[in-house]
Amino acid sequence: MTEPGLREQKKQQTRQLIANTAARLFAERGFEDVSVAEIARTAHVSEVTVFNYFPTKGDLVFGRMEFVEERLVTAVERRASQESIATAFGRVLLADIDQLDARAEVIVRAATVIRASPTLQAREREITEQYTTRLAGVLAAEAGLDHDDVEARVVASALMAVHRGLLEHVRDAVLAGRRGPLLASDAAEQAGRALGRLESGLARYPAREAR
Amino acid sequence: MTEPGLREQKKQQTRQLIANTAARLFAERGFEDVSVAEIARTAHVSEVTVFNYFPTKGDLVFGRMEFVEERLVTAVERRASQESIATAFGRVLLADIDQLDARAEVIVRAATVIRASPTLQAREREITEQYTTRLAGVLAAEAGLDHDDVEARVVASALMAVHRGLLEHVRDAVLAGRRGPLLASDAAEQAGRALGRLESGLARYPAREAR
DNA sequence: TTTAGTGACCATAAGATTATGGTTACCACA
DNA sequence: TGTGGTAACCATAATCTTATGGTCACTAAA
Numbered sequence: 001m002t003e004p005g006l007r008e009q010k011k012q013q014t015r016q017l018i019a020n021t022a023a024r025l026f027a028e029r030g031f032e033d034v035s036v037a038e039i040a041r042t043a044h045v046s047e048v049t050v051f052n053y054f055p056t057k058g059d060l061v062f063g064r065m066e067f068v069e070e071r072l073v074t075a076v077e078r079r080a081s082q083e084s085i086a087t088a089f090g091r092v093l094l095a096d097i098d099q100l101d102a103r104a105e106v107i108v109r110a111a112t113v114i115r116a117s118p119t120l121q122a123r124e125r126e127i128t129e130q131y132t133t134r135l136a137g138v139l140a141a142e143a144g145l146d147h148d149d150v151e152a153r154v155v156a157s158a159l160m161a162v163h164r165g166l167l168e169h170v171r172d173a174v175l176a177g178r179r180g181p182l183l184a185s186d187a188a189e190q191a192g193r194a195l196g197r198l199e200s201g202l203a204r205y206p207a208r209e210a211r
Numbered sequence: 212m213t214e215p216g217l218r219e220q221k222k223q224q225t226r227q228l229i230a231n232t233a234a235r236l237f238a239e240r241g242f243e244d245v246s247v248a249e250i251a252r253t254a255h256v257s258e259v260t261v262f263n264y265f266p267t268k269g270d271l272v273f274g275r276m277e278f279v280e281e282r283l284v285t286a287v288e289r290r291a292s293q294e295s296i297a298t299a300f301g302r303v304l305l306a307d308i309d310q311l312d313a314r315a316e317v318i319v320r321a322a323t324v325i326r327a328s329p330t331l332q333a334r335e336r337e338i339t340e341q342y343t344t345r346l347a348g349v350l351a352a353e354a355g356l357d358h359d360d361v362e363a364r365v366v367a368s369a370l371m372a373v374h375r376g377l378l379e380h381v382r383d384a385v386l387a388g389r390r391g392p393l394l395a396s397d398a399a400e401q402a403g404r405a406l407g408r409l410e411s412g413l414a415r416y417p418a419r420e421a422r
Numbered sequence: 423t424t425t426a427g428t429g430a431c432c433a434t435a436a437g438a439t440t441a442t443g444g445t446t447a448c449c450a451c452a
Numbered sequence: 453t454g455t456g457g458t459a460a461c462c463a464t465a466a467t468c469t470t471a472t473g474g475t476c477a478c479t480a481a482a
Contacts, residue, residue, distance in 0.1 A: 005448075006448065007449075010460085046463075049462075085416060148376070150376035154373050158413075164368075172359050193361070194361040197366065199412050205295075205366060217478065217479090218429075218430080222430075248466090248468095256432095257431065330468090
């Protein structure tokens with residue numbers, strides 16, 4: 001696939017050069033305060049070339065990051081035939097929660113950058129949406145339904161919302177300084193309750209007291 | 212609220228002028244092929260002024276449109292104490308389905324413009340997202356939970372996905388030329404199945420044959 | 423009626439993004 | 453080795469959007 005010709009080498013070099021330059025500048029002065037023009041100038045490359053490698057400025061941050069979303073969709077797609085969708089999805093989610101406390105600082109750094117930038121937040125939602133559509137497609141195909149089947153889309157949205165909601169919840173928590181085992185247990189509770197609600201249905205949601 | 216001073220009059224005039232000019236140009240040549248600069252020039256107004264009245268180019272299309280989403284959120288918020296959330300939500304959705312066939316041509320026109328423009332599609336998703344967050348907030352507050360409660364967010368997302376999915380489904384249908392009572396009955400089936408799934412839960416989703 | 427304030431408007435510039443057309447270095451094949 | 457093709461790169465311009473600082477007409481209070 002990637003022939004190791006001179007051309008390919010230079011290409012990877014340029015890509016790395018741009019990525020590194022951007023990373024350094026972002027680390028120094030934040031995302032919004034560094035212009036693509038400046039990155040290009042510093043990397044001795046034209047502005048267009050930057051966009052050639054990274055379609056949007058946001059991709060300079062998200063870069064080659066492999067997304068959890070990918071694993072989530074795959075987990076549902078390849079689940080054992082007797083495993084429920086929510087369980088398969090939850091399995092991946094819970095696996096990540098285990099390493100939560102250890103990754104707290106990484107999360108803080110990412111959350112700080114992202115929360116400070118509308119651009120990055122928008123990009124993140126866009127990515128989620130893409131995967132939601134993909135998941136909806138998988139579910140619809142599985143059931144032999146149209147690609148625009150509403151039920152499939154709703155299920156996909158709900159699942160992805162568990163992931164998205166959990167992510168934001170965890171960010172709030174770590175940014176608020178919470179650490180230690182409480183972090184993981186709180187996240188697990190949130191995820192569990194949300195997934196449980198999905199499994200059992202909204203019929204009795206909320207569990208409301210009589211008035 | 213709106214004092215009828217000379218200033219206010221002029222303001223409304225300018226706004227109308229811009230809106231009308233844009234509408235005319237869009238009708239003539241489509242959304243993407245008309246630049247804001249051209250709208251401004253034609254309306255004898257500066258480009259900045261256009262953005263002053265319409266924060267984004269997309270708002271020139273969506274304009275003062277009152278969103279279904281508003282009604283959806285309100286319906287949930289003000290539902291009778293024994294009515295389920297999904298039912299309240301569905302009530303508004305089904306009410307719109309009744310007028311579906313009558314509004315088919317309007318829908319075609321809107322769908323054509325929107326489907327042809329990534330910008331407008333993005334704007335539409337943004338709006339949905341805003342209302343999703345609002346709905347999540349309403350649900351969380353109602354239950355006395357944190358604003359970032361995952362369960363509330365998931366429920367809100369799922370409900371909004373019914374609306375969003377139904378909208379796209381209907382657009383597909385009318386763009387494919389389908390009309391008449393089948394339009395409404397198909398939409399009702401889709402909405403009903405999706406809402407039903409939410410009510411009863413994913414535990415047995417999909418209703419899958421043994422392998 | 424005068425005057426101070428404010429809000430609508432403007433010109434200008436910067437920034438992210440996309441399209442266009444041109445150059446040049448690498449590559450495959452004779 | 454030479455030669456045509458293609459892919460990486462560039463300059464330039466257009467587009468949407470936001471920020472800045474200025475001008476002038478309307479407003480409100482003296």
